[in-house]
Amino acid sequence: MTFRKYLVLAGITIFSTLGDSLLARGMKELGGASLHNIPSLLLAILNPFVAVGILLLLAFFASYMSALSWADLTYVLPATSLSYVLVAVIARIGFHEEISTTRWLGIALIAAGVGFVAVGPSATTDGYGEASRSLENAPRGAGMKECAREEVGS
Amino acid sequence: MNTIYTWAAIALITLAATTGDVLLAYSMKRVGHVGKLWESRGLLAVAKRILGVPTFFLGVLAMAVAFYSLLFGLSWGNLSLVVPASASLTFVANAVAARIFLHEHVSGRRWLAAILVAGGVALMAM
Numbered sequence: 001m002t003f004r005k006y007l008v009l010a011g012i013t014i015f016s017t018l019g020d021s022l023l024a025r026g027m028k029e030l031g032g033a034s035l036h037n038i039p040s041l042l043l044a045i046l047n048p049f050v051a052v053g054i055l056l057l058l059a060f061f062a063s064y065m066s067a068l069s070w071a072d073l074t075y076v077l078p079a080t081s082l083s084y085v086l087v088a089v090i091a092r093i094g095f096h097e098e099i100s101t102t103r104w105l106g107i108a109l110i111a112a113g114v115g116f117v118a119v120g121p122s123a124t125t126d127g128y129g130e131a132s133r134s135l136e137n138a139p140r141g142a143g144m145k146e147c148a149r150e151e152v153g154s
Numbered sequence: 155m156n157t158i159y160t161w162a163a164i165a166l167i168t169l170a171a172t173t174g175d176v177l178l179a180y181s182m183k184r185v186g187h188v189g190k191l192w193e194s195r196g197l198l199a200v201a202k203r204i205l206g207v208p209t210f211f212l213g214v215l216a217m218a219v220a221f222y223s224l225l226f227g228l229s230w231g232n233l234s235l236v237v238p239a240s241a242s243l244t245f246v247a248n249a250v251a252a253r254i255f256l257h258e259h260v261s262g263r264r265w266l267a268a269i270l271v272a273g274g275v276a277l278m279a280m
Contacts, residue, residue: 004189020224024233027225044225057221065204066189068182073175073252074264077245078271084238091234099234106277110242113270116263124259 005070005122008063009079015060017086021094022053028095071122078117084110156230163227167240170220172247176255177213183256184209242271 026049044050067076088107091097182188185203192200204210227236249268252258 020228020237021233023225024228024237027229030229061217065178065182068179069185069188072258073179073256074249074258074260076179077175077248078264078267081241081245081271084241084274087237088234091232095233097232097234102277103234106274107238109274109277110238110271111274113267113274116267116270124261 008067009076011063012060012067012076012080013083013086015056015063016080017083017090019053019056019060020083020087021090022049022056024095026050026053072124075117075122078114079122081110081114160227160231160236163223163230164236164240164243166223167220167227167236168243168247170216170223171240171244172251174213174216174220175244175248176251177209177216179252179256181207181210181213239275242275246272246275 026047027044029049030044030047045054064076067080071079085107088099088104092099181204184207185191185200188200191203224236224240227240230236246268249260249264253260
């Protein structure tokens, strides 16, 4: 379970970073978007970089939903924000964007904040662990709420 | 002018993404442990149960708004500003929202992380 847990968290980080980067690359290729030209924004999907970027963001969404089903929102978000650092590296190497010392310092501060949270517990909401444990024995179609109520009632 | 547009996009991304994150986290907690559900009942059961939670669709809608704001933001501003700035502001807003709406126990450790991230964002925007 622990290995899979970190695999899902790593998936969130990598898929979101690569997805964002490919989107940026595609949007730069298309030129500045404008509110006066909404159709061009919808046609942006035809750009291969944008298309693959969206596919990667879908993969991100799937792993994100999976993580949210067993962990706190305030755990999942920081635990996966190694992507800030990845974005900076990709922006520097792949896009040749200038990154100042101040900005690197900001990234370091964010990464430090991430470290603080990642070592803590992943779920803190009451009854969540019990409800998910009883899920395997629950009758077909029973929702979380029902499972929890059964546990309390018995 | 582009700076104002960029920060307006960042603000909109933050608001929409926080709303989406809270709604999706709430929905997924109602669904239950996806991994265990997949093993015991199969992928179809997982999809069925997720689609049966109405707040999931509201969350996706809010995420779509955030996504299109991101597309606009990326065409105006640098990748290394727009993505980290909006994402980490969302993180701080989420710490507050998760405590209020999801009743998560946001410990001192998690608040400290929020403050560090906020400081990091301020540095990156300079």
